[in-house]
Amino acid sequence: MSDLADLAVREAASLMRRGDVSSLEITNAVIDRAGVTESHLHAYLTFNQDAARAAAGEADAARAAGRNGGLFHGIPIALKDNLTTRGTETTAGSKILSGYVPPYSATVVNRLRDRYAVILGKTNLDEFAMGSSTENSAYGPTRNPWDTERVPGGSSGGSAAAVAVGSALAALGSDTGGSIRQPASLCGIVGVKPTYGLVSRYGLIAFASSLDQIGPFARTVGDAAGLLEAIAGHDIHDATSYRGDVPPISTALQTGVAGMKIGVVKELSGDGIDHEVAAACRAMYSKLETAGARVTEVSLPASETALSAYYLIAPAEASANLARFDGVRYGLRVDGDTTEEMMARTRAEGFGPEVARRILLGTYALSAGYYDAFYGQAQKVRTLVRRDFEAAYEDVDVLVSPTSPTTAFPIGERIADPLSMYYADVCTIASNLAGDPSGSVPISLDSAGLPIGLQIMAPALHEEQLFRVAAEVERLAEFRQRPELATSEVRPA
Amino acid sequence: MPVDIDIAKVAKLARLALSPEALAEYDSQLQDILAHAERVGALPTEGVPPTSHPLPMTNAFRPDEATDSLDREEVLEQAPDREGEYFRVPRILGE
Numbered sequence: 300m301s302d303l304a305d306l307a308v309r310e311a312a313s314l315m316r317r318g319d320v321s322s323l324e325i326t327n328a329v330i331d332r333a334g335v336t337e338s339h340l341h342a343y344l345t346f347n348q349d350a351a352r353a354a355a356g357e358a359d360a361a362r363a364a365g366r367n368g369g370l371f372h373g374i375p376i377a378l379k380d381n382l383t384t385r386g387t388e389t390t391a392g393s394k395i396l397s398g399y400v401p402p403y404s405a406t407v408v409n410r411l412r413d414r415y416a417v418i419l420g421k422t423n424l425d426e427f428a429m430g431s432s433t434e435n436s437a438y439g440p441t442r443n444p445w446d447t448e449r450v451p452g453g454s455s456g457g458s459a460a461a462v463a464v465g466s467a468l469a470a471l472g473s474d475t476g477g478s479i480r481q482p483a484s485l486c487g488i489v490g491v492k493p494t495y496g497l498v499s500r501y502g503l504i505a506f507a508s509s510l511d512q513i514g515p516f517a518r519t520v521g522d523a524a525g526l527l528e529a530i531a532g533h534d535i536h537d538a539t540s541y542r543g544d545v546p547p548i549s550t551a552l553q554t555g556v557a558g559m560k561i562g563v564v565k566e567l568s569g570d571g572i573d574h575e576v577a578a579a580c581r582a583m584y585s586k587l588e589t590a591g592a593r594v595t596e597v598s599l600p601a602s603e604t605a606l607s608a609y610y611l612i613a614p615a616e617a618s619a620n621l622a623r624f625d626g627v628r629y630g631l632r633v634d635g636d637t638t639e640e641m642m643a644r645t646r647a648e649g650f651g652p653e654v655a656r657r658i659l660l661g662t663y664a665l666s667a668g669y670y671d672a673f674y675g676q677a678q679k680v681r682t683l684v685r686r687d688f689e690a691a692y693e694d695v696d697v698l699v700s701p702t703s704p705t706t707a708f709p710i711g712e713r714i715a716d717p718l719s720m721y722y723a724d725v726c727t728i729a730s731n732l733a734g735d736p737s738g739s740v741p742i743s744l745d746s747a748g749l750p751i752g753l754q755i756m757a758p759a760l761h762e763e764q765l766f767r768v769a770a771e772v773e774r775l776a777e778f779r780q781r782p783e784l785a786t787s788e789v790r791p792a
Numbered sequence: 793m794p795v796d797i798d799i800a801k802v803a804k805l806a807r808l809a810l811s812p813e814a815l816a817e818y819d820s821q822l823q824d825i826l827a828h829a830e831r832v833g834a835l836p837t838e839g840v841p842p843t844s845h846p847l848p849m850t851n852a853f854r855p856d857e858a859t860d861s862l863d864r865e866e867v868l869e870q871a872p873d874r875e876g877e878y879f880r881v882p883r884i885l886g887e
Contacts (some may be wrong), residue, residue, distance in 0.1 A: 343849065369808070399870060400869075400870065402863055402866035402867045402869075402870070403862055449882040495847060496847050503871050509844060509845045509846060535854050538852035538854075539845075539847060539849070539852070563864040602833065604832055604834065604835055605829050606796050607828055607829045607830075607831040608829075608832050610825060610828070610829055611832065618806060622807075625807070627843055627871070627879050627881055628867075628870065628879055629870040629871065629872075630870075630872070630873055632872035632873065634882070635882060636882060636883075637880045637882055637883055637884065637885070638808070638882050638883065638884050639884075640809070640882070641881065641882050642807045643804075643807045643808060643809035644809045645810050646807055646809070646811050647808050647809040650808070654824075655808055655810070655814075655818070656818060656821060656822070658808065659802050659803060659818055659822060660822055660825060660826075661797070661810070662802050662805050662827075663802045663822065663826075665799060666802065666805065672830075672833065673823055673829065673832070675842060676833055676837065676877045677829075677832045678833045678842030678843055678844055679832075679835075679837035679840045679841070679842050679843075680832045680837065681842070681843040682836055682840050682841055682842060682843040683835060683837070683838075683840060685843060685846075688808050707873070716824060717821055717824070717825060718824055718828060721825075727814075732843075732846075732848060735844020742845075744860075759846075769882075779837075
């Protein structure tokens with residue numbers, strides 16, 4: 300391996316354990332990589348190289364003193380900028396939070412710091428995680444490392460681009476309707492949305508609280524498993540966080556798929572799926588069969604209505620959650636003669652178009668006279684989506700589909716047409732409505748050289764089944780390609 | 793079926809002081825989105841209970857113990873306007 304920035308987390312961790320390299324050397328390599336790639340990609344909103352070097356030095360000193368933080372000890376990672384970091388600006392990609400320095404850190408951030416992980420900075424996102432392309436950031440778009448004229452996906456596009464290009468070894472994102480899995484797919488890396496409640500949401504700036512979940516990005520399935528294990532578990536600060544034991548994850552990686560029953564989602568196989576994406580997925584299903592799995596087709600009839608239900612439920616919850624941005628306690632204020640006028644001006648000025656659109660949509664769906672027809676009906680459809688999954692999991696262990704109906708699309712192509720942008724989530728949203736774990740693993744490139752991801756879905760709290768299949772897909776796909784930007788000679792823009 | 797939206801009223805409820813041009817554009821976009829969202833009415837849902845949350849949980853208890861809260865000064869430093877230990881806002885009542 301020529302460059303430490305290209306190491307998998309497990310390789311880097313074992314080199315550090317043996318004393319062959321220090322966290323500071325790895326961190327410096329990643330900082331150097333970012334120095335080359337950031338001018339092309341804009342993956343980060345805040346990049347703290349001095350703080351990262353200091354944290355790496357502390358991680359090295361702690362190791363020398365005999366302390367062991369586990370797999371992520373000394374590993375440089377990135378955080379999506381909707382995770383609060385005490386003392387470091389946190390904007391959620393919004394102008395309304397420009398300059399906001401949180402007085403507390405998210406639980407996941409504290410857990411990683413306690414384990415001596417090195418935090419490099421905060422990554423770009425669609426404003427308040429609303430979007431599928433990272434074009435909705437108030438601070439400008441992130442570009443796809445495989446083709447900088449294309450989007451990295453979203454909303455966690457900055458985290459996905461950083462991991463894909465080596466300006467972080469791993470990263471955290473959040474997923475409300477696909478915001479980890481879809482950018483992982485479009486950037487050719489692994490991304491996982493855990494079971495709802497498995498990871499504390501304390502300190503995640505809320506978008507839709509019954510759907511939001513924090514999860515890992517990494518270049519390998521094993522690294523994603525390790526990062527999830529580092530952040531999972533009950534937290535007293537999140538009343539919805541799961542109180543039981545975290546399911547065994549890393550131990551499932553070597554098990555293989557012999558004897559497993561894998562269901563291919565019928566509704567996500569044909570219409571609306573790009574033919575190269577569909578063909579790549581079908582080729583992988585055959586390989587899984589050869590590896591000993593039993594692959595059958597499964598129907599999820601309500602899934603075709605899931606997108607409609609999601610685009611009522613998520614905006615409804617968002618309209619309530621984003622009421623807190625009112626110019627009183629933090630962030631932007633635009634003056635007015637009365638408090639109400641100040642609030643309405645602040646919000647009109649501080650929110651970008653997609654956020655305003657969803658607040659209006661959610662406010663309408665919840666308003667008197669329309670509640671039953673829209674929000675109430677969407678909640679019933681959500682029950683039907685869950686029942687579909689429950690019925691499917693009586694026959695199969697996991698479900699598979701493409702992660703995204705297309706590979707990365709050009710910047711600007713969908714930004715003026717909200718519905719076409721929403722369609723980017725068509726494969727991913729059902730898992731959020733059900734609360735089930737779901738992940739994306741890269742399987743190949745299309746004819747334009749853009750990554751294709753396979754989505755693996757499992758029943759709630761059965762992450763081990765998801766990772767068992769994900770690890771086998773990773774072995775079978777032998778996807779080793781990296782974006783040219785990560786492998787070319789240093790060429791600052 | 794065209795959806796009936798009083799966009800100015802919705803914007804007022806949402807506390808968004810939008811220009812007439814912006815309201816007209818959002819009105820048209822919301823029409824498109826809601827026409828798609830109306831598909832939720834096409835599935836038979838008689839007797840189906842709503843799901844508001846993915847976890848079958850009711851109450852979440854924790855020990856009733858005093859713990860540290862956020863640092864008051866650090867919190868107030870983020871306020872756009874303050875007076876001593878208070879957040880300060882323009883007058884609340886209209887004319």
